[in-house]
Amino acid sequence: MPKLDTSCGLTAKQIGTIKFAIKKAVGLRLPILPEHVETKLFFQGREAWTYSWRLLDQNAQNPLHPMTVEVDVKLKKEFYQYQLRTRHTFLCQLQLLPDIYSPITSIHEESA
Numbered sequence: 001m002p003k004l005d006t007s008c009g010l011t012a013k014q015i016g017t018i019k020f021a022i023k024k025a026v027g028l029r030l031p032i033l034p035e036h037v038e039t040k041l042f043f044q045g046r047e048a049w050t051y052s053w054r055l056l057d058q059n060a061q062n063p064l065h066p067m068t069v070e071v072d073v074k075l076k077k078e079f080y081q082y083q084l085r086t087r088h089t090f091l092c093q094l095q096l097l098p099d100i101y102s103p104i105t106s107i108h109e110e111s112a
Helices: 012-027 035-044 077-082
Strands: 049-057 067-075 087-094 104-109
Touching: 012 049, 012 067, 012 087, 012 104, 067 077
Parallel strands: none
Antiparallel strands: 049 067, 067 087, 087 104
16 A cells, blocks of 8 residues: 555645644644643654554546545554553545545544
């Protein structure tokens, strides 16, 4: 399965926009660490989660065809002490339109 990178026919700008929009939407669904930890991470410019991207469905001949991206989100080991679920997987349906700044049509978390 192809990675979500420029080899799939998208530009670096499109990929960056897609990843940003997905991270923003997925971040609202992830568990929250204690406030003092979240604040410390914010000031350090860090995140508690790592993201892995995989392109599941795309039509290279028709760039306006909906595509599916799987996002695997893992909690970094240094935060395991907070007893949160350590892995979440989301399926994201995207529709690239001339306005690439709102590409997401739906996000669903796969059951654990």
